[in-house]
Amino acid sequence: xxxxxxxxxxxxxxxxxxxxxxxxxxxxxxxxxxxxxxxxxxxxxxxxxxxxxxxxxxxxxxxxxxxxxxxxxxxxxxxxxxxxxxxxxxxxxxxxxxxxxxxxxxxxxxxxxxxxxxxxxxxxxxxxxxxxxxxxxxxxxxxxxxxxxxxxxxxxx
Numbered sequence: 001x002x003x004x005x006x007x008x009x010x011x012x013x014x015x016x017x018x019x020x021x022x023x024x025x026x027x028x029x030x031x032x033x034x035x036x037x038x039x040x041x042x043x044x045x046x047x048x049x050x051x052x053x054x055x056x057x058x059x060x061x062x063x064x065x066x067x068x069x070x071x072x073x074x075x076x077x078x079x080x081x082x083x084x085x086x087x088x089x090x091x092x093x094x095x096x097x098x099x100x101x102x103x104x105x106x107x108x109x110x111x112x113x114x115x116x117x118x119x120x121x122x123x124x125x126x127x128x129x130x131x132x133x134x135x136x137x138x139x140x141x142x143x144x145x146x147x148x149x150x151x152x153x154x155x156x157x
Contacts, residue, residue, distance in 0.1 A: 023077055027085055028143035031151045033097065037129045038155035041122060047135040052081045055135060072103070082138040087145045094144040104128050104142075129154075 024030055056076045063070040071093040077083045088094035093103070108128040117123040122130070132140055133154050143149035 023083075023085065023141070024149075027075075027077070028087055028141060028145065028149040029147060030149065031141065032148045034151045034153065036153045036155050037133065038157070039130065040133060040157055041126055041130050042120065042134065049081045052076050052084070052135050052137060056081075056084070076137075078138070082136065084132060084137050084140045086140065086142045088143065089145065091144075091146070094142065097142070097148065097150050100142045100144075100150065 021031065053076055056074050059074045063073075069089075071090055072086055072088045075085050077085055086100070088100075094100040105128070108126075111117060111128060111131050112123045112126065117126055117131075126134075129140075129152065133156070136156075137154055139154060140152040141149055142152070
């Protein structure tokens with residue numbers, strides 16, 4: 001009887017997790033690690049879905065305009081486009097979570113050079129995660145597209 005209850009609980013829990021993240025198994029594998037990002041450098045002024053989608057479109061356009069083929073892709077998913085997904089397109093660019101984080105650090109340099117961070121005087125303190133926090137993304141999922149996925153949960157105070 002105890003085993004039956006345990007099996008039923010496991011099935012219910014698995015169903016709840018699957019319902020929570022319907023992109024697992026389609027865009028990326030099961031999430032293997034997770035972290036929370038709760039630093040808020042500045043209160044957001046109500047960034048909406050259009051801002052998040054435009055951000056992804058700008059990143060994608062920049063990649064497509066470059067002479068080399070993209071090695072990773074960005075896309076926004078979920079209600080209100082509040083999940084940013086970043087998936088590698090080859091076996092080397094995100095072969096480890098550390099390499100993925102290094103790419104995010106490089107993206108930090110790119111966004112710090114932009115007008116928004118200069119206008120808001122955040123170019124010396126803000127990171128790529130801070131930008132996603134300001135745009136009110138709920139989460140970022142980074143994956144090698146093969147064996148691992150890492151979720152960053154953006155917590156707002």
